[in-house]
Amino acid sequence: NAGVTQTPKFQVLKTGQSMTLQCAQDMNHNSMYWYRQDPGMGLRLIYYSASEGTTDKGEVPNGYNVSRLNKREFSLRLESAAPSQTSVYFCASEPALGSHEQYFGPGTRLTVT
């Protein structure tokens, strides 16, 4: 039982490049989330998926897109990376929206130069 896994662990991009961050969970959870963590800002919600087939914007969605590929997988795409997107990205899952306890992956550290 691996919980929430994220790939890659580290990534360096040049401005304008694109990439997809992958997230998978094996806990049969319905809801999944993408956060970014920046110094002094805590964790901010980028996008979430309350259940398979639905996605919604969070607090800071600009510059990102998401896909809920199936119940297990939720990917985050940066179409044209910018230095402001340098951050640590965390994926999380929850049994259902509002069940209160989220389980986090280990994070992806992204640097955009």
Next chain:
Amino acid sequence: DQQVKQNSPSLSVQEGRISILNCDYTNSMFDYFLWYKKYPAEGPTFLISISSIKDKNEDGRFTVFLNKSAKHLSLHIVPSQPGDSAVYFCAASAGWAGGTSYGKLTFGQGTILTVHP
């Protein structure tokens, strides 16, 4: 607009003493509060939570206190141990009255706790 604030970026305590981490919130729709603990290079892990119908919840060395009138919560760790050294995030969630905010967590900025042997 920071709806959940942790005003102390860091806290340093001696092993065996009490650690008190504080959190303030502004949104009256929040009705559930959580504390997460984060070690370097790992994701946050759930520590303890409290519903707005309670004013205290205890789990071993960890106790969370909620003062709704002051919109303030605190996490007490007694006794503190070096392994407790981590970043602590408080988070809040709105119930159905929160509309589109329902169920989503709003995090504070985090407090770095260092427990010295």
